[in-house]
Amino acid sequence: xxxxxxxxxxxxxxxxxxxxxxxxxxxxxxxxxxxxxxxxxxxxxxxxxxxxxxxxxxxxxxxxxxxxxxxxxxxxxxxxxxxxxxxxxxxxxxxxxxxxxxxxxxxxxxxxxxxxxxxxxxxxxxxxxxxxxxxxxxxxxxxxxxxxxxxxxxxxxxxxxxxxxxxxxxxxxxxxxxxxxxxxxxxxxxxxxxxxxxxxxxxxxxxxxxxxxxxxxxxxxxxxxxxxxxxxxxxxxxxxxxxxxxxxxxxxxxxxxxxxxxxxxxxxxxxxxxxxxxxxxxxxxxxxxxxxxxxxxxxxxxxxxxxxxxxxxxxxxxxxxxxxxxxxxxxxxxxxxxxxxxxxxxxxxxxxxxxxxxxxxxxxxxxxxxxxxxxxxxxxxxxxxxxxxxxxxxxxxxxxxxxxxxxxxxxxxxxxxxxxxxxxxxxxxxxxxxxxxxxxxxxxxxxxxxxxxxxxxxxxxxxxxxxxxxxxxxxxxxxxxxxxxxxxxxxxxxxxxxxxxxxxxxxxxxxxxxxxxxxxxxxxxxxxxxxxxxxxxxxxxxxxxxxxxxxxxxxxxxxxxxxxxxxxxxxxxxxxxxxxxxxxxxxxxxxxxxxxxxxxxxxxxxxxxxxxxxxxxxxxxxxxxxxxxxxxxxxxxxxxxxxxxxxxxxx
Numbered sequence: 192x193x194x195x196x197x198x199x200x201x202x203x204x205x206x207x208x209x210x211x212x213x214x215x216x217x218x219x220x221x222x223x224x225x226x227x228x229x230x231x232x233x234x235x236x237x238x239x240x241x242x243x244x245x246x247x248x249x250x251x252x253x254x255x256x257x258x259x260x261x262x263x264x265x266x267x268x269x270x271x272x273x274x275x276x277x278x279x280x281x282x283x284x285x286x287x288x289x290x291x292x293x294x295x296x297x298x299x300x301x302x303x304x305x306x307x308x309x310x311x312x313x314x315x316x317x318x319x320x321x322x323x324x325x326x327x328x329x330x331x332x333x334x335x336x337x338x339x340x341x342x343x344x345x346x347x348x349x350x351x352x353x354x355x356x357x358x359x360x361x362x363x364x365x366x367x368x369x370x371x372x373x374x375x376x377x378x379x380x381x382x383x384x385x386x387x388x389x390x391x392x393x394x395x396x397x398x399x400x401x402x403x404x405x406x407x408x409x410x411x412x413x414x415x416x417x418x419x420x421x422x423x424x425x426x427x428x429x430x431x432x433x434x435x436x437x438x439x440x441x442x443x444x445x446x447x448x449x450x451x452x453x454x455x456x457x458x459x460x461x462x463x464x465x466x467x468x469x470x471x472x473x474x475x476x477x478x479x480x481x482x483x484x485x486x487x488x489x490x491x492x493x494x495x496x497x498x499x500x501x502x503x504x505x506x507x508x509x510x511x512x513x514x515x516x517x518x519x520x521x522x523x524x525x526x527x528x529x530x531x532x533x534x535x536x537x538x539x540x541x542x543x544x545x546x547x548x549x550x551x552x553x554x555x556x557x558x559x560x561x562x563x564x565x566x567x568x569x570x571x572x573x574x575x576x577x578x579x580x581x582x583x584x585x586x587x588x589x590x591x592x593x594x595x596x597x598x599x600x601x602x603x604x605x606x607x608x609x610x611x612x613x614x615x616x617x618x619x620x621x622x623x624x625x626x627x628x629x630x631x632x633x634x635x636x637x638x639x640x641x642x643x644x645x646x647x648x649x650x651x652x653x654x655x656x657x658x659x660x661x662x663x664x665x666x667x668x669x670x671x672x673x674x675x676x677x678x679x680x681x682x683x684x685x686x687x688x689x690x691x692x693x694x695x696x697x698x699x700x701x702x703x704x705x706x707x708x709x710x711x712x713x714x715x716x717x718x719x720x721x722x723x724x725x726x727x728x729x730x731x732x733x734x735x736x737x738x739x740x741x742x743x744x745x746x747x748x749x750x751x752x753x754x755x756x757x758x759x760x761x762x763x764x765x766x767x768x769x770x771x772x773x774x775x776x777x778x779x780x781x782x783x784x785x786x787x788x789x790x791x792x793x794x795x796x797x798x799x800x801x802x803x804x805x806x807x808x809x810x811x812x813x814x815x816x817x818x819x820x821x822x823x824x825x826x827x828x829x830x831x832x833x834x835x836x837x838x839x840x841x842x
Contacts, residue, residue, distance in 0.1 A: 213834055220259065220827040222266045229831050232258055233838060234658065251836050255827075263819040265665055268672040279671055286663050291646050292539065294653055295550070304542050305533050306526075311376035312533075313523050315481055316387045317412040318374075319353055321345070321360075322367040325404040341398045341405040348409060349395055374482040375416055381542045383408065417481055421519040422493045423474035425459060426466040428511045443505045443512035448744040450502060454713045456516045458778035462711055462758065463747065465511070470758065475518065489513065496520075554641040558598045566595055566605070570612065570629045578628070579621040585609050596637075598644040611636045676815060681808040691807040692796050698806070699799035703766050706787040708750040709759045710734075711779055717745050718773050718780040725784040726770045752789070 219229040236254055273279060321344050325337040344366075347356050357368035376384060382401045390396040390410045398405050425446055427439040446463055450456060457473030464470040484490050486508045496503060496517035503515040541547070554560075569590070577583040585591070591606030612632050619628050650657035681688060692699070708731065710721045717738060724734050731748055738745045749759045755766070761776040764783070771783040796803070 213831070213838055217831045217834070218828055219831050219835060220255075220262075220825055222259075222262050222823050222825055225262075225266065227258075227262055229835050233835060235662075236839065251839055255832070259825055260816055260819075261665075261669070263816070263823055263825070264669055264672055266823055267676075267819055268668045271672070271675070273671045273675070274668055276671070279667060283664055283667055286667070287660050290656070290659060290663075291649055294649055294656055295642065295646060301543070304537050304546075305530065308376045308533050308537060308542070309526050309529070311384070311388055313375075313416050314388070315373040315375050315414050315416050316410060317372060317414075318387050318390075318408050318410050319370040320367075320383075320406050320408040321348060321356065322369075322403060323405045324365050324367065337405050338398060341407060345395055345398060345407040348407065353409065372482065372487050373412075373414075375480075377536055377540065378482045381540055416523050417494045418520065418522040419478045419480045420493050420496075420517070420521075421478040422476055422496070423456060423460060423472075423516045423518055424466065424469070424476065424489075425456070425464040425474050425514045426511050427463070427513075428465045439512050440505075440507075443514065445739070445744045445747060447505050447514055448742060449713070449747070450514065452713075452743060452745075455778045456502065456514075458713075461777050462779075474516070478519070478521075486510065489515070493517070551638055551641060554645055558641065558644070560596060560598065560637070560641070564596070564633060566593075566608075567626075567629050567633060569605075570608065570633075571625045574612075574625040574628065576621070578616055578625075579619065581616040583613065583616055585613060598640060599648065601644055603640055607640075608633065608636055611639075673812075677808050677812050680811060681804040688800075688804055688807050689796060691810065692799065692803045695803075695806065696793055699794040699802060701789070701792045701794055701798075702755055703791055704752055704754050704789040705766055705783075705785045706752055706789065707783045707785045708748055709753070709781055709783045710746050710748055711759065711776075711781045712746045713779040714745060715773065715775075715780045718782050721746055722770050722773065722782040725782070 213229045213233060215228070215230050217229040218226040219232050220227050232255070235258070236251070240249065268274065321341065323337045323341045323344070325333060344356065344360065353368070353370075360366045361368040374387075378384070379387065380401045380403075382399060383406060386396045386399050386406070386408050387410060390408060392410050392413055395409045396407050398407055400406075425443070427443045427446075430439060442463075446459055449459060460470055460474030464474050466474070469476055479490070479493075481490055481494065488506060488508045489510075492503050492506050492513070492515050496515065499517050499519060501517045503513075505512055505514050507513075537546075555562075573586050573589065575583065585606075589605070589609060591604060591609060593605045595603045595605050595608055597603070612629070615632055615635075619631075645652075650660065708725065710718060710725070712718050712721070721734055721738065724737075731750075734746070735748070753760060755764075759781065760783070761774045761781070764774060765771065766785070766788050768785050768788055771785060773780055773782050
């Protein structure tokens with residue numbers, strides 16, 4: 192064969208390999224007789240690629256082993272019939288219903304709704320409300336009773352005032368009289384938001400209904416929105432049983448005095464803030480807007496700061512004591528900048544009946560449902576006066592087996608609408624003609640059936656929806672399996688866990704610790720003097736009295752059992768008894784009096800229990816996986832695996 196022909200053949204071979212596509216029905220492997228398709232493996236591999244931290248798991252063959260183990264567990268879960276559990280099916284249904292909302296909301300978003308939302312985002316409303324709680328599916332009589340109750344409470348609110356009504360009727364169960372503070376668009380359900388923004392300052396709205404029940408809202412103030420704020424904070428926890436700090440307020444005030452003496456906010460946050468999620472970052476928090484946090488006091492303190500770098504006085508919340516520093520403040524962004532975000536929010540929010548109407552019309556077009564329904568006169572004829580008294584029944588000669596309409600592949604029968612009519616008695620007074628009753632009910636029935644059919648067929652209409660639901664279905668099943676086979680055993684099988692501890696004691700060791708007092712100051716000369724006093728065993732209170740005078744805090748002490756990585760100690764700190772060297776640390780200086788060095792020592796079972804249970808579970812899972820590999824037959828299609836490797840490697 193000529194060289195040119197050989198090169199051409201090689202080129203064609205490489206081209207074929209790099210462009211080969213995996214077919215939808217290519218089986219990568221099977222677990223017993225259950226096939227697992229290559230397309231699923233490639234999709235899951237690519238989806239999870241960025242989430243995998245272990246580089247070895249990015250290798251196709253290594254990931255294949257993980258995937259095989261995953262499928263073995265699913266096979267075992269089904270063998271144990273965990274997928275037939277009522278709790279599993281209920282939770283899966285709940286998740287699917289939630290996910291479906293993203294696909295059921297009409298994509299048409301009017302400029303009017305988006306602009307309305309933006310206008311409201313630029314205004315904060317301060318309001319309080321009264322709620323008479325009632326179930327969304329409450330009976331007409333209960334609904335009327337709730338409505339009459341809110342009407343009376345509205346009058347009392349106007350005549351007697353909020354505080355009096357709140358004291359008399361708020362029970363936190365059926366009746367709620369609450370101060371809501373400031374909020375803006377998307378913070379409340381849409382009907383509540385509408386009432387608040389459409390009510391004048393000082394007025395009380397007319398009663399209105401949300402899914403929670405009947406409300407009236409009293410608007411106290413409207414002001415330009417404050418946008419978002421970014422702050423750092425120093426927090427001292429509230430007292431808890433066994434705390435070594437007896438007076439959190441005094442400690443926060445000491446820290447505040449050090450701030451006023453010019454010490455670094457970030458440094459003090461690293462040293463003394465007890466919010467462990469932010470202390471390492473100098474107390475820095477993520478940006479937030481009004482109504483976003485669960486503490487009104489914290490939000491107000493943060494937004495009341497004006498100049499970047501400004502620091503608040505100490506203040507108290509339900510979480511403890513705080514000092515807040517302003518890092519950044521931004522107004523509501525321009526409309527064009529957040530328009531896309533607003534469109535997404537509006538699509539997910541039932542903000543207008545027009546959106547629902549558009550959706551229904553689209554479904555009618557999709558499933559070829561005509562506006563005219565020739566069968567309605569038949570249903571008008573079978574109604575009688577008993578319908579108004581909730582005693583009406585379908586006639587004995589009712590034509591239930593006749594098709595009323597067809598949605599895709601589903602036939603809707605006369606009996607379906609007949610049952611719907613029967614179930615909705617007592618919703619109409621005897622002043623409503625039969626024809627109107629049938630028309631209103633048919634519209635509601637058709638809307639319901641269109642939505643039911645669309646939702647039931649989402650997997651067929653949206654492949655990505657089918658993939659997500661499938662992943663959750665398997666994930667939920669796997670969770671139940673692991674809980675049954677592994678996690679519960681680690682908690683309940685105390686004898687086995689203790690036996691595991693006894694055979695692995697060398698794995699559970701205390702690191703070195705010290706019983707010490709640590710003195711911290713921004714001034715090195717103060718630390719030197721404190722070191723001398725500590726060496727003479729001068730009581731801490733006497734040292735504080737000597738150096739923290741005239742409302743100036745020059746030294747703060749931390750004492751107790753401290754581990755190597757304690758926030759008060761530098762990494763280079765030497766663990767030995769006596770007075771330590773002076774260390775430069777966190778923009779200041781520290782010295783420690785080490786009373787005792789606690790060397791490495793074995794942990795007791797109780798001390799190591801959490802880690803022991805975790806290790807026991809991991810070991811049990813390893814042994815269990817060996818059993819599953821022996822129980823089920825896994826057959827890998829090597830030729831398809833080669834195609835998978837080529838496709839992934841050539842991406």
